[in-house]
Structure formats: C-alpha cells, structure tokens
Amino acid sequence: MPSYSSHKFYKDWRYSLAKDFTSPFGEPVKYARDGFRTWGSERYMIPFSGSPNGASVNSDKSLIAIAWKEDIHIYETANFTQVLVLRGHVSPIEGFDFHTKDPKLLVSAASGFRPGSAPREPTIIFWNLDDEKDNPMLDEKIISKIAGEAAETAIRSLQKEDPRLNLSPGDEKSLSTTIEPAITNTVKIRGAASRKSLIGRLQDGFQSHIFSPSGSYLIYMPGERPRSNGNDVWDIKIYSMVTHEDIFTLSGHSDAMMWIGFSPDESMIATVSWDRTMRIWDAKNGDQKYMFKTANQNWTGGFSPNSKKFAGTCGDGTLYVYSMIDGTTLVQHKPETGRGWLRALSWSADSQAVAVGGGHGGGPGLLFLYNLVENKVTQQRVLSTDACQVEPEIRRMMGSYLECNAVKFVDGGRKVVTLISGDGGFETYDVETWEKWRFARPGVDLLPKEIGADEDGAGNGMGEEIAHGGYMTTIWEDEKRKTVLIASMDSDGVRIWDLPMSR
Numbered sequence: 001m002p003s004y005s006s007h008k009f010y011k012d013w014r015y016s017l018a019k020d021f022t023s024p025f026g027e028p029v030k031y032a033r034d035g036f037r038t039w040g041s042e043r044y045m046i047p048f049s050g051s052p053n054g055a056s057v058n059s060d061k062s063l064i065a066i067a068w069k070e071d072i073h074i075y076e077t078a079n080f081t082q083v084l085v086l087r088g089h090v091s092p093i094e095g096f097d098f099h100t101k102d103p104k105l106l107v108s109a110a111s112g113f114r115p116g117s118a119p120r121e122p123t124i125i126f127w128n129l130d131d132e133k134d135n136p137m138l139d140e141k142i143i144s145k146i147a148g149e150a151a152e153t154a155i156r157s158l159q160k161e162d163p164r165l166n167l168s169p170g171d172e173k174s175l176s177t178t179i180e181p182a183i184t185n186t187v188k189i190r191g192a193a194s195r196k197s198l199i200g201r202l203q204d205g206f207q208s209h210i211f212s213p214s215g216s217y218l219i220y221m222p223g224e225r226p227r228s229n230g231n232d233v234w235d236i237k238i239y240s241m242v243t244h245e246d247i248f249t250l251s252g253h254s255d256a257m258m259w260i261g262f263s264p265d266e267s268m269i270a271t272v273s274w275d276r277t278m279r280i281w282d283a284k285n286g287d288q289k290y291m292f293k294t295a296n297q298n299w300t301g302g303f304s305p306n307s308k309k310f311a312g313t314c315g316d317g318t319l320y321v322y323s324m325i326d327g328t329t330l331v332q333h334k335p336e337t338g339r340g341w342l343r344a345l346s347w348s349a350d351s352q353a354v355a356v357g358g359g360h361g362g363g364p365g366l367l368f369l370y371n372l373v374e375n376k377v378t379q380q381r382v383l384s385t386d387a388c389q390v391e392p393e394i395r396r397m398m399g400s401y402l403e404c405n406a407v408k409f410v411d412g413g414r415k416v417v418t419l420i421s422g423d424g425g426f427e428t429y430d431v432e433t434w435e436k437w438r439f440a441r442p443g444v445d446l447l448p449k450e451i452g453a454d455e456d457g458a459g460n461g462m463g464e465e466i467a468h469g470g471y472m473t474t475i476w477e478d479e480k481r482k483t484v485l486i487a488s489m490d491s492d493g494v495r496i497w498d499l500p501m502s503r
Contacts, residue, residue: 004394006422009401010468012394015423015445016387021379023434032435037497038442043485044080044496052489053093054204055474058103063129064474064487065106066494067093072108074129077478077485080496084132088125088195095202099241101215104129109202111225124220126196147179154179196244200237201225206272206300206343207406209261212283216241219260219269228256228274236260236271238286248286252279255297259312263303268324270310272301278312280324290327292320299343304351309372311354313342319356319370333370333377340366344406349413353378357404357418364399365420367407369431379431383423387446408475410484411501417475417486424469426486428499439486439497441469467492477501 021029046066053067057077064080066073072086072093089110096108106127200222202210211218218239226232234257236250255275262269262283269281274297280290294314301312309330311321317340321331335342335358344357352373358366365383370376383402385395401422408417417428425440438445470489477484484499 002391002393002397004397006401006468009398009422010424012388012390013385013398013401013423013444014387014389015425015440016384018382018384018386020381021429021431021434021436027434029429029434029436032430032433032437035435035437036445037437037439038445039440039490039495040442042439042495043498045493046075046080046496047493049492051470051491052472052494054096054472054489055487055494056097056106057474057476057487058098058106059101060103061476061478062103063098065096065098066487067096067108069093070110072096072106072127084129086127086132088127089123090120095204095210097202097204097210099215100211100213107202107210107218109200109220111201121199122201122224124198124200124202150179198239199223203257203260206259207302207345207408208259211241212262212266213264214266216266217247217262217283219262221257230255234273234275238269238283250279250281250286250288252288252291253277258297258299259301261302263307263310263324264305265307267307268303270301270303270312272298272312274298278310278320278322280310280322280327290322290324292322292327292329294318294320299341300345302345302347302354304347305349306351309351311345311347313345313356313358315341317342317358319354321354321370321372331370331372331375335366335368335377335380341403342366344404344418346408346416348409353413355407355409355416355418357407359400359403359405359422364402365404365423367404367416367418367427369416379429381427381429383420405471406473406475410475410477410499414502415484415499417484417499419469419471419473419488421469421471424490426473426488426497428484430502432502437499439488439495 048068055064055066057064062077064075064077069092070089073082074084075082091110093108093110099105107124109124111122200220202220204210218241220237220239222237226234231254234253237246238248240247253273253275255273257273259272267283269283271279276294278292278298279288282289296315299313303310308324309321310324313319317334319333319342323330340358342356342358346355354370356368367381368377369379371378385398388395388398403421404418405421406419410417414432415428415430419426425438428437468491472489474487482501484501486497488495
C-alpha cells in the first residue's frame, strides 16, 4: 500500500460533492449572491506563526480569547485589535472558556508538562480581565532585557575564572536563549500563584461545555489525566462559582471523557465517554439518572434546547437520541454511508432536528440533518474525492482526511454552519431560503457557474507554501450588526468570516 501524508493531501485535494442539500422541490441548493469566498476575502485576519489552540467569545460578544501556545491573547470584536495577553501557564493551553454570564471572567487549563522542564501539576487558572489589566505580568521586552543582562554577567564571570573559559559566539547565544525561558517561567509561576486556581483539567473538545448555562457551576476533572483505553477512574468534579468549592463528584466512567455539559434548564449533566456509555446525572446531587450503553467508543453529545432529549454519537457511526423524561431510546440511526466517526452535533432551536457532522471511514465530510418529527434524515451533504487528480488507490485514502468536525445551528435555527477539516473550509446552509455559503482555501474549488465562474472553473493551482485550514472554530452571533461571525483556527492564524442574519 502506498504511503500518504496530510502534507500531500493538502496539495492534492480538490473540492467536489457526492451529495448535497436540496430544496423542498428537489433542486440542488444554490450559492447565495455572496456565497463563495476564498482566503483573502475574510472580514479580519489575526496572524499567528502556526495554528492557535482554540478561541472563545465572551458573554456580551465584545471580546474573543485566542489560545496561542502557553498564553491567551484577548482581542476586542469591533475591529479585532489586541487588548491584553494572559500569561501564567508554562505549557500549552489545553482547555479554556469565558464564563457564561461574566464577560470579564475566563478559565484556562494546561497539563504542566513541557519537554526539557520539570513536570508540574495540571492547573486551572481563573482570570479576571480587569485585574489583569491593572496588574499585568512583566512585559516580554523587559524579561528579554533582564535575560540579556544576566547572560552578559554570566559570560564575564566565566571569562574571569582560572582557567579562563573561552566562549564562542554560539555558546554565548545559547546561554542567553536558555536564561530567558527560565526567567519567563519563573515570572509566570509566581504570577499564577496569586490567582485563584485548581489542580485539574478542563474538557472543551467536541463542543463540550465548561460552565453551566447560568455560570453558577464549573465542570472539571481533578488531578493528572488517567490512561485511555484502560480501566482507570475518570471522575468529574462540579465546582460552585458562588462558594468556590467542589459540591460533588460524578464517578463511574472508566475511559476518556469526550463530551461533558449541563442541560439548558440546569437540572441534568451529561457525560459521553470512550467506555461505551453515555450517562445522565442529577445536577442537584450528582446521582446517576440514566446510563446508556453503546457498542463502541462515544464521541460527542448535546441536550435539546427544551432539555427533554439528549443526543449522542458512537464510534461505529450511530446517532442516538434519548428521552430525558423516561430514558427511552427515540432514535438509533446509522448513516447509509456506513461506519464512521460522528464527532460534531448541534440541536435546532425548536428541539426538532439535530445536525451531525462526521467522517473518517464513513462518507468523507459527512453532514446530515435528522428530523425527529419525521424520524428520518431530511438533508445530507457528502464530499467526493473524484475531482482529485491522483491514482484511484490514493483517492480512496484521501477520504479519511475529510471530516465535518464542528457544526452549529445559528440565526434562530435557520442556518447551519460546519467546519470541514482537511478541506480547510466552512459551509453554511440556509434551510429557509435554500441558499449556501462557502469559505474556502485558494486553489481547492472549481468555481460554480452561478457565481460567475467561466466554463472551466478557476483556482486550480496551489502554491507550495500555502497555509492549510485547522480543526477548530468558534461561531457566534452579533445581534447589533445582525451578523453571524465565524473564527477559523488556520495554520497561519485566525480568519474571521461573516454571514448575514435574517432575523
């Protein structure tokens, strides 16, 4: 079997569809007037020298936090200018989010492990943005100056010793670059010691929730990360943001936690795990209410907006929907495309439909809408590798690189947005006007004729160094501007795209 890599995929991939959404009249969904955009036409671009760790928007939509390595960069959302950098972690950020009600409160977590440094306990830090503005950490320029002075002192001392030590320019540079990170880490550690913190980890992957809807509770996992694919204990702690203490522990899971979250009415908590169970807990006392067993590792979940149903996905490609009234199974659906990971899920505002995204073994870049009233899939979009100019054997392998790994209903449930990893683009469908939008990497698409492309399409060439799209996104609504905003974590920074709202 030939070898293949993501680097080769990003050069070979060309967008095409095996199946797309259709109007009630059976017609293919058409692009909106401004429905096709490529990189360079985004509203804003925030450059980074690599893919950020993620982003979060605060409760009043005035700020966006972007995790970059060990730090969190805060930007205002009016013009996306930077207002603050939070420095306290000494290893990459692994989970973070704004409080659901307080726009100036943020939590973040890091494992504490960094190659070449002594391991530290995983730490969750509570950040008050007003306090951080009033008491900022030492500026990087000041730290660099101190490190340079310290290196010069060390070099002079070494040269005065007997026998005299002759240092090469490379030795001197190495000494300086070693001292600066050590000073930075010391400053961060001492600064973090003055902030409220917990020993533990946060789970924000697969569209999990860190805070309850009211912001009264925080969900976290204590201590070091247990082993996956074993029988370790994976406990979850519920922490009161009012009394600042743990109120109870959810115990019973024996493998990695993929999705955690409160119900909208805050009466229940759901946990989705690789231990082949999805569990529902009483949010008042932590008692287990339901345990749903599945045939494989589970990936993501979500309560319906009315809190009467819970939907979750299994690694064998099955979508489950359960009643929260009596624990019965309402839906057990496996897509026609077969086994594949379904790792993105969102409920419509009326609690009547679920949007599900997946890939990896099923249909590549699979997105479908399941209507619970009609009890069937009403719309489906599947990507195709047919337009890729590669050997058939390679083409078959390419499908595993394509996945809809984020999906969200917006605009009152009228539109559904999805991120396609591998493809590096976003797509949005309006399920009332039956229009669509696509934000794509250059060189990936043959442009559709309805937006003015010539007969042969355009954009087939890709530069050798072109950046590729990421695997994370943040989507929010700006009510004042009547706009849906999408932040994509790409390999060269964060792109901000905009969509019109209809309501």
